[in-house]
Amino acid sequence: MNIRTLCLGILSIREASGYEIKKEIEAGRFSYFIEASFGSIYPALTQLLKDGLVSVRAEEKAGRPDKKVYAITEAGRRQLPRWLAVEPAPDKYKSEFLFMMLMQEHLDPARRLAAMEIQIARLKEDLASIHCCRADFPATPASSFVSGYGEAIIAAALAYVEAHRARLGDAAPAEAAA
Numbered sequence: 294m295n296i297r298t299l300c301l302g303i304l305s306i307r308e309a310s311g312y313e314i315k316k317e318i319e320a321g322r323f324s325y326f327i328e329a330s331f332g333s334i335y336p337a338l339t340q341l342l343k344d345g346l347v348s349v350r351a352e353e354k355a356g357r358p359d360k361k362v363y364a365i366t367e368a369g370r371r372q373l374p375r376w377l378a379v380e381p382a383p384d385k386y387k388s389e390f391l392f393m394m395l396m397q398e399h400l401d402p403a404r405r406l407a408a409m410e411i412q413i414a415r416l417k418e419d420l421a422s423i424h425c426c427r428a429d430f431p432a433t434p435a436s437s438f439v440s441g442y443g444e445a446i447i448a449a450a451l452a453y454v455e456a457h458r459a460r461l462g463d464a465a466p467a468e469a470a471a
Contacts, residue, residue, distance in 0.1 A: 296329045296337040297346075298376040304347055304365040305373055311335050311361065322426050325443055338363055346372050397461060409458045416451040420444060 303314050303323060311334050317323045318334075329337075341347040346369035351359035365373075390412045397405050427440050 294327060294379075294381065295376075296327075296333045297341055298373070299323065299327060299329060300334060300337050300341060300363075301346060301365060301369055301373050301376065304363055305370065308362050308364040310352075310363065311338055314338075314363075341369065344368075394461070405461055406458065409454055409461065412454055413451060413458070416447055416454065419447045420451070423447065 299318065300314055303309060303317055309317070311331065314334055315329070315331055318327070318329045338347065338349075342349055342363070346366055347363045348366055349361050349363050352362050354360050390408060393400065393405075393408050400408075423440050423444050427436070
């Protein structure tokens with residue numbers, strides 16, 4: 294999926310500025326999908342505007358430059374389903390925590406346990422975030438599926454780390470065992 298599709302999808306839900314789109318992708322409802330920088334969002338919005346898929350209006354701000362607010366057009370609403378009708382790329386999962394656990398024999402038990410406690414706290418935060426996001430989206434079959442899927446994955450990861458915390462936290466590092 295490209296950034297133009299993501300921007301168009303966000304704008305299909307509500308009007309937004311480039312900054313608001315970035316915040317949605319960074320820490321909001323869309324933070325679980327793909328990453329995008331300001332350096333990719335603004336060119337995408339410019340291209341969408343050029344292609345007639347979005348419109349823009351200036352909103353005055355006291356003592357500040359005007360805020361550009363983007364909205365999806367009818368042409369954009371027709372284009373979005375076509376852009377979404379592609380096979381999705383495989384999910385990507387990168388985790389420094391998993392790398393540490395792979396190399397755990399080089400860590401003392403206290404450091405391993407600390408890493409697991411941090412991961413558990415983060416997973417609990419992610420679950421809480423999903424519950425908050427449910428309140429932000431209207432309860433539709435689509436939003437229920439997405440939040441349920443995310444909740445299932447995170448809950449399974451949390452249960453796994455909690456179940457293995459004691460065993461991995463107690464194991465001696467490779468240097469001490471040698």
